[in-house]
Amino acid sequence: MTGTDQLETKIKTYLSSLSPQAVEALVRNLEKAAVQKNADPHLRLVLATAVALLRRPGPVAPDMPGGEQRRGQIQRMFFSPLESFLINETLPNRQEGRIHRSALDKIWKWLGRDVMPADMRMVLEQAGNAAVSGERVDALVQALRTRSVDAVGEALHRSHLSDKERRRIAIELGGERGIAELLDIQKIFAAERWLLPFLQNLPERVNEHRLKHDLDVLRLVDKCADRFPDHVPVVAAALIERTEVPAALCTFAGRLAGDQDPKVIAGSQFAPFVDVVMSEAERLHVLAMDHRKNNPDPVAFSQALSEFHTLIRGVERDMDLSLSGKWHKRLSETKRGISNEVTRELNNAHGAIRRALQVPKLDEKGQPLIDQEAIDEAVRTLSVLTLVRNASETFAVNEIGKRTRQAVEQTLEIVTRSLITDIGKPRDGDLEARLAAADVAIMLSEIYFGADYAAQLRRSRQSAVMKAKRAIRQGAASPERRLVANAVGRSSASA
Numbered sequence: 001m002t003g004t005d006q007l008e009t010k011i012k013t014y015l016s017s018l019s020p021q022a023v024e025a026l027v028r029n030l031e032k033a034a035v036q037k038n039a040d041p042h043l044r045l046v047l048a049t050a051v052a053l054l055r056r057p058g059p060v061a062p063d064m065p066g067g068e069q070r071r072g073q074i075q076r077m078f079f080s081p082l083e084s085f086l087i088n089e090t091l092p093n094r095q096e097g098r099i100h101r102s103a104l105d106k107i108w109k110w111l112g113r114d115v116m117p118a119d120m121r122m123v124l125e126q127a128g129n130a131a132v133s134g135e136r137v138d139a140l141v142q143a144l145r146t147r148s149v150d151a152v153g154e155a156l157h158r159s160h161l162s163d164k165e166r167r168r169i170a171i172e173l174g175g176e177r178g179i180a181e182l183l184d185i186q187k188i189f190a191a192e193r194w195l196l197p198f199l200q201n202l203p204e205r206v207n208e209h210r211l212k213h214d215l216d217v218l219r220l221v222d223k224c225a226d227r228f229p230d231h232v233p234v235v236a237a238a239l240i241e242r243t244e245v246p247a248a249l250c251t252f253a254g255r256l257a258g259d260q261d262p263k264v265i266a267g268s269q270f271a272p273f274v275d276v277v278m279s280e281a282e283r284l285h286v287l288a289m290d291h292r293k294n295n296p297d298p299v300a301f302s303q304a305l306s307e308f309h310t311l312i313r314g315v316e317r318d319m320d321l322s323l324s325g326k327w328h329k330r331l332s333e334t335k336r337g338i339s340n341e342v343t344r345e346l347n348n349a350h351g352a353i354r355r356a357l358q359v360p361k362l363d364e365k366g367q368p369l370i371d372q373e374a375i376d377e378a379v380r381t382l383s384v385l386t387l388v389r390n391a392s393e394t395f396a397v398n399e400i401g402k403r404t405r406q407a408v409e410q411t412l413e414i415v416t417r418s419l420i421t422d423i424g425k426p427r428d429g430d431l432e433a434r435l436a437a438a439d440v441a442i443m444l445s446e447i448y449f450g451a452d453y454a455a456q457l458r459r460s461r462q463s464a465v466m467k468a469k470r471a472i473r474q475g476a477a478s479p480e481r482r483l484v485a486n487a488v489g490r491s492s493a494s495a
Contacts, residue, residue: 011046011049026050071124071127071128073127074123074124074127074137074141075104075105075108077138077141078108078141078144078145079104079108079185081145081188081189081192081195081196082099082104082185082188084199084237084238084241084242085097085098085099085184085188085234085237085238085241086099086100086101086104087099087100087101087283088100088101089283089286089287089290090286091279091282091283091286092282092286093278093279093282093330094177094180095233095237095275095276095278095279096180096184096233096234096237096272096275097184097233097234097235097236097237097238097272097276098237098276098279098283099181099184099185100181103173103174103178103181103182103185106172106173106174106178107173107178107181107182107185109172110169110172110173111148111151111152114155114172115148115151115152115155116144116147116148116151119144119147120144122140123137123140123141123144126140127140145189145192146189146192148186148189149186149189149190152182152185152186153186155169156169156179156182156183156186159179166179169182184234187230187231187234188234191228191231191234194228195231195234198220198224198235199238201220202217202220202238202239202242203217203242204242205242205243205244206239206242206243206244207243207244207245208243208244208245208248211243211245211248211249211251211252212248212251212252212255217239217252218252218255218256221235221239221252221256222256225256225269225270229269232269232270232272232273233272233275233276236249236272236273236275236276237272237276239273239276240276240277240280245310245314246277246280246311246314247277247310247311247312247313247314247315247317247318248314248318249273249274249276249277250265250273250274250277250314250315250318250319251318251319252273253265253268253270253271253273253274254319256268256270256273257270260319261323262274262319262320262321262323262324262327263323263324265324266324266326266327274319274327275327277311277315278327278330278331278334280311281308281311281312281315281331281334282330282334284304284307284308284311285308285334285337285338285341287304288301288304288305288308288338288341289341291303291304292341292345292380296376298376298377298379298380298383299379299380299383301345301380301383301384302380302383302384302386302387305338305342305384305387305388305395306387308338308394309387309391309394309395312331312335312394313391313394315331335394335395335396336396338395339395339396339397342384342388342395342397343397343400345380345381345384346381346384346385346388346397346400346401346404347400347404348377348381349381349382349384349385349404349407349408350404350407350408350411352374352377352378352380352381353378353381353382353408353411353412353444354411354415355371355374355377355378356371356374356375356377356378356440356444357378357411357412357415357416357419357437357440357441357444358371358374358437359419359430359433359434359436359437360433360436360437361433362430362432362433366432367432368432368433368436368437370436375440378444379443379444379447382408382444382447382448383447385401385404385405385408385448386447386448388401389401389405408448409448412441412444412445412448412449413445415441416438416441416442416444416445416457417460419434419437419438419441420438420441420442420457420460420461420464421464422434422438422464423435423438423461423464423465423467423468424463424464424465424467424468424471425468425471431468435465438461438464439461441457442454442457442458442461445457
């Protein structure tokens with residue numbers, strides 16, 4: 001299980017302990033906070049997990065009151081069978097069965113305005129009526145979803161007969177990709193009677209051994225593919241959301257096809273299981289770029305890169321993609337794109353480290369003005385540099401990686417030692433700033449060189465603080481000396 005999966009599991013466990021009303025209120029607050037400029041870096045993950053809980057298939061609680069609260073649940077209930085297929089990233093190559101979450105709002109509005117307005121209005125009115133039971137509302141939503149299959153089918157049929165009608169639908173849903181999302185949703189809704197029980201029979205988390213060796217999941221999927229061959233891409237999309245090692249789906253596809261030769265797999269009905277792995281690599285690429293540009297969490301970018309590396313390493317270990325032109329080209333393009341992003345990060349690494357190691361200025365109260373943005377940038381670039389040091393074959397940054405490591409290592413070692421030495425020098429007035437700079441340097445050194453090296457630096461720092469104390473005791477008791485003494489005292493207490 002990846003680091004992101006582990007965090008999501010913890011969040012889900014906590015949210016599951018809350019009442020539906022509490023989760024609903026949390027979602028409303030998070031949706032408001034998400035549009036703020038300095039939103040929490042993990043807000044989107046918490047929001048997606050909370051929304052997933054609200055969308056889980058299941059009846060409305062019988063004691064849930066009518067009114068706006070229950071009306072607000074109807075859209076989530078309507079789309080609840082899609083939860084295993086939703087993603088938050090716009091893929092460069094759309095993958096059948098992987099539906100962008102943002103498409104749901106557009107499709108819901110389109111259904112309510114152009115396709116089945118009377119049906120949707122009736123359900124919403126019933127949901128707002130406190131006299132109508134939760135079980136009744138649940139049955140109405142189920143019936144609405146069933147009727148939508150034929151209604152959407154008719155609308156799509158008209159779009160095939162009329163270019164004007166197709167353009168109109170495309171405008172409403174976000175272009176041809178929006179129409180493709182609609183087709184997937186209709187396909188899943190039409191298969192709800194057997195698809196949901198099938199997904200419920202699959203393990204909640206599918207480990208690597210199950211995909212590569214065991215027979216339980218293999219038999220379930222093989223039987224499903226035999227009965228519903230058109231839904232193999234949908235099954236593949238659902239399975240990748242549950243597997244702990246997405247790359248293992250390549251081997252799983254070979255087992256289903258009866259041959260691990262990529263050419264044989266590509267020509268079989270089980271090719272979508274490899275297609276969806278390629279789409280996962282592309283999703284992680286998009287996620288990594290988004291983290292680098294927009295996420296203030298300094299380790300989010302390297303975490304996405306780590307998951308990408310794990311996926312690529314697994315795919316290339318299990319399958320010789322050079323024998324399959326389509327998959328080889330697709331993965332090569334993704335690797336090239338993410339390598340360019342990593343190269344840009346490494347080009348900025350040395351400057352970012354030097355900015356973070358600068359001794360800060362003091363404010364009017366004598367406190368250091370910490371440049372947290374510069375520190376976060378240094379943490380991010382060091383986390384990336386540490387990762388690519390052991391994964392150069394994935395990111396293809398051998399030369400720039402080597403040059404950057406040499407420059408960063410030299411800067412970190414020299415500047416950190418210099419900052420620690422300066423602590424012990426009896427200069428007046430800026431000890432707080434020198435201590436703050438040394439602490440940042442030790443923290444960055446720990447990221448790159450490890451805990452043992454950082455422990456040595458902390459011992460050196462403590463020795464320098466003691467040296468400064470002795471210098472103060474030997475010096476004159478001037479106001480400036482007292483200021484230094486107070487700074488050393490606070491430093492000793494924190495150390």
